[in-house]
Amino acid sequence: MAADVIAIDGPAASGKSTIAARIAGILGIPYINTGNMYRAVTFYALTRGVKPCRDRQTETVALLDRLILEYRRTDNGTYELFLNGEAAGAAIRTPEVTACVSQAAAMPEVRTWLLRQQRDYANLGRIVMEGRDIGTVVFPDAAYKFFLTASPEARARRRLGQAGETPADATIRSVAAEIAARDRLDSSRAAAPLRQAPDAVLIDSTELTIDQVVDIIIARVRHADH
Numbered sequence: 001m002a003a004d005v006i007a008i009d010g011p012a013a014s015g016k017s018t019i020a021a022r023i024a025g026i027l028g029i030p031y032i033n034t035g036n037m038y039r040a041v042t043f044y045a046l047t048r049g050v051k052p053c054r055d056r057q058t059e060t061v062a063l064l065d066r067l068i069l070e071y072r073r074t075d076n077g078t079y080e081l082f083l084n085g086e087a088a089g090a091a092i093r094t095p096e097v098t099a100c101v102s103q104a105a106a107m108p109e110v111r112t113w114l115l116r117q118q119r120d121y122a123n124l125g126r127i128v129m130e131g132r133d134i135g136t137v138v139f140p141d142a143a144y145k146f147f148l149t150a151s152p153e154a155r156a157r158r159r160l161g162q163a164g165e166t167p168a169d170a171t172i173r174s175v176a177a178e179i180a181a182r183d184r185l186d187s188s189r190a191a192a193p194l195r196q197a198p199d200a201v202l203i204d205s206t207e208l209t210i211d212q213v214v215d216i217i218i219a220r221v222r223h224a225d226h
């Protein structure tokens with residue numbers, strides 16, 4: 001039987017998080033953001049004085065033994081990421097974390113460590129899971145797969161509008177460059193690269209509103225359910 005997962009993949013700042021959260025709210029199901037899990041590993045390494053780049057791979061991987069990551073259900077019914085018992089919050093979405101996260105995410109041991117946890121969330125019943133490799137590697141048998149894209153300019157513009165996620169002096173150009181560099185790293189790595197699953201529905205949201213994208217996904221899920 002297919003995993004009861006709505007998989008949403010796509011490149012950086014393609015609107016996945018906003019869309020995934022809305023879908024989960026409408027359907028009343030958990031939303032798991034796997035990018036935040038890679039960010040939490042990166043954040044933790046940085047707080048331990050380890051910049052998780054290629055030549056610090058051994059030290060980064062060793063830190064995993066001291067890290068407990070879990071999505072917990074909060075009072076309002078949404079799922080929030082906890083890092084060693086504390087809510088991860090906005091600290092994992094700062095430009096400092098963003099600058100190194102793709103390098104941590106390219107480490108095979110980091111991916112294997114997170115993969116086991118990500119697969120366990122299927123025990124929650126139907127879920128929305130968002131990331132880069134959900135439809136290809138985490139749940140290749142997901143019941144629903146979507147791949148979200150938008151033009152580089154639209155993505156840079158959206159990211160610039162997200163408070164605290166870009167440096168104070170950021171411009172459309174600098175944000176577009178950061179996004180392009182991360183996409184390049186994410187697409188070219190050997191372990192679970194960013195790529196559209198052959199059976200995923202491609203949605204280019206450059207000219208679409210959030211509501212329109214949400215409507216497309218909800219309509220497909222409801223149609224398939226009946």
Ligand code: CDP
Pocket residue numbers: 011012013014017034035036038039101102103105106130131132133134182186
């Ligand atoms: O929100 P944004 O588009 O900036 O990225 P994110 O979803 O928070 O993911 C941050 C980084 O984590 C990505 O650039 C990837 O390097 C990595 N990631 C991954 O490798 N696999 C996933 N399933 C999710 C994220």
